[in-house]
Amino acid sequence: MYRPTLTSSILTLNRRQVLKAGGAAVLTTPFVSRAWAATTEINMLAWYGHGEPDIVAEYEAANNVKFVPKYYAGGDNMLALIAQSPPGTYDLILSDAEFVQQLNAAGYIEEMNPDDYPLDDMLHEDFSQFPGHWADGKMYSMILRGGHLGVSYNKNSVTAKEAESYSCFWKPELKGKVGHFDWHLPNLGQMSLYDGNGASLWNLNDTQWSKVQETTMSLRPQIGGFFDYGGTFNGLKNGEMQAMVGIGDWITGVLEKDGAPVASVIPKEGGIQFTESYSIGKGSEKAEEAKKFIQYMMSPAGQVKSAQMLAYPGFCVTKAGRAALIEADLEEAKRSHQIDGDAQDPITLIKEGRIHYRDIPQQQTLEDWNDFWSEYKSA
């Protein structure tokens, strides 16, 4: 005996109604209505942020192009990805300077014409022939921006005076509250500087390398954890970590703007510079368009955008770019010391020899350094 109950009729009705409503919803979502008529697509392989609207939207609108970014976290992932992708998949490659050597050695990037770029407008003569960007007198990569790594600390537990030396990381009050950015290169580089190796911080003989390992091991009891990008932000913001080794303004700058009591300074032992550069992928069919975009990013307008990048800040490398930044955003220029004459001006620091470009170790292999890093973590 079947009596249609209220529930069953509601259920059967609802099913049809729901399907109809669902169908309508799917059809009206924005992505269907976007009409990119005859827009050139440029594939970009970069750190997060370089393909975001705050950097590329203006250029995209003016030149009828669309950037398709693929973001990586770590140059090694990038290399693996390129290695396994058909040549020409990526038109634009943004990488850290020391990876340019690896990209080139493996044959993944195209040669570039120096005349196309403002090499004579660089803030520092090193930038026009940046180490690793040139091979056999040919240019393979264009320097875009840079940042400095030093002592990053929470102002509530480390004074500015203490932060003038890496030794503040060993402060007893900071036990368990010092963190590492999880990459051996900048961390061991900073330890090498602390040991007094100065300009030869990457070029260590056996004795020096043993000393660096010893110094690093002595820091282990202070360490509260090893973090990637996200973990670093959270650790510093939450206060779990009161100091961080291996980072700089590129992280604390973002947190500072967000109101956290953190800062980064270059200590007296010296700091490390990371540099980001653009290359053109080998076999790319859009090499012309890629070149035009790199030229845009090297122009004053592009340099300002790069300095103001929402994901993480970096300093301008051209004179015209710096001038444009001061005019457009004096506050940011002041915050990042990009003013001629400022004591912490990044360019002045390089000229004074207090900044050393990040590089791969010379006398040991990357595996040696990385193996030690793994050992250090397990200690």
Added chain:
Amino acid sequence: MKQSQTLNFILGIYVVMIFAFVFAPIIFSMVFSFNSQRFPTIPLGEFSTEWYEKVLADPDIWKAARNSLIVSFSTALIATFLGFCTAYSDFRYNFRFKGPYLALILLPPTIPLIIMALAMLAWLSKIGMSGQLYSIIIAHSVLTAPFAMAVIRLRLNQMDPDLESAAWNLGGSEWKTMRYVIVPFCKPAIFSSLFLTAAVSFDEFAVSWFVSGLNSTLPVVVLEIVQGNIDPQVNAIGTFVFLTSMTLVVLAQLFFASRQIKGMQS
């Protein structure tokens, strides 16, 4: 009786606590998605929908969402089909090399994802099938087929083994028996396996990042944001996904319940 009532009460509270543990991160994520602060801390900032606006305005995220749906839907179909075939073969037949046969489908979860990811990418490139959406579908179906097989196999366990023989004795061919007896019996398990495999595929980011080339899925977008930006956008995306799946689950429950009611019609 009184003893059993207190015990039931305690058990009930315990179950609620378990659910609280499981859902707390999801609830918090939803709360943060409306929080004005970029890096959430206690106490919270103000109520804001800026992260949702950012997510909804980004065509890349819509594309990734569409890709995710296509991938998980296709994965669910393929994995469930493969799982059903294997479960049935295991249930019905004993043959030589049955052990290795089962190992073939059950081993994928034992391999660490990141190595599986690279191996998949290298292999699929070699055979010219990488960098597309179907690359992810292939990889995911391999990863999720074991779950489908397990679910359907468990259900087949509950079937009276003589049911099949009875159907044959009554004159049905093997194919007809499959169609009218076994498949309907397995329907709940097939349904669950579709959901389960879709779910696993939907949240998988390690293999997807490597194999997908330029076609991102939603978890890949989340991974990229998390590793490069730290932005409550991920919480906004997470909330969308959560609400969508809640709706699907509720609908599935209603379908299931209504079918039961229909079954009572005489």
Added chain:
Amino acid sequence: MSEKYEIRLNIYALTWRLPIIFWQLIFFVGPVLFMVAMSFFLVKNYRMNEAFEFVNWSRMMTRGFFWDSYWYTLGIATLSTFCAMCVAFPAAFALAFRAAESTRRWAIFLLIIPFFTSYLVRTFSWFVILSESGVVNAVLGYVGLGPFKMLNTDFGTLVGYMTLTLPLVVILQTVTMANIDKSLIEAARNLGCSPLRTIWQVIIPLSKTGLIIAAIFCFILSFGDFVAPFYLGGSQEPTLPILILDTTKSGQQWPRAAVVAIMMMVTLFVIAFTGIALAYRKGKGSK
């Protein structure tokens, strides 16, 4: 399962048996074999070259930090499995024996929801809940209990593992126990067994298969997870998945990472097979 049907090599049987063989051979065995081969490759100029050298193996096996990480991972995965199984059991028991059929169905469906939400996003939520200035410590602070360090410790890692495995373990345990022949439990009660004794000597042995399968899944998931020990444990200490990722950072050393992966794979195979053998073994008088 009558033997006379199996002797005929028929289309029917093959239709069901073959798809998985073809699919997995091409898309699973292929990559795995390639990974094993990869462990013998050499890396020159940051490019992998096909070769057959043992240097990757000898280097990795002689490294102290590899074995430290190996035993640590084994230990914490076991601990995680133990915790998850114990924490899930009372809830599964309640859902299997005290809840109505529809409640149980709803509960299981609800527990599938976390699978549809991003594991990464859920892990990040724990930052705010567990940090020293976070929710839990704030609440404990009201009662006067000091701030506890929960992140970047083994505790944090365990919380992360449970976030990953608890829903699955509860579902598997519930389904297993709900399918036990209830008449056997009644019989035990009628014969005067106390509730605890019933659980220990009747319910658990009857659900042995399902429980072991749940434990195996939980172990495999914990053993291979990278997110929990990295984000919530601060890599203190690094587990094998973290080591794999780290190894790839030494100049494209994917072959060496493959060595670690193979060791993980072999370990998991051994544990999984032992477990399954235990699960399906007919014990004396267990039925």
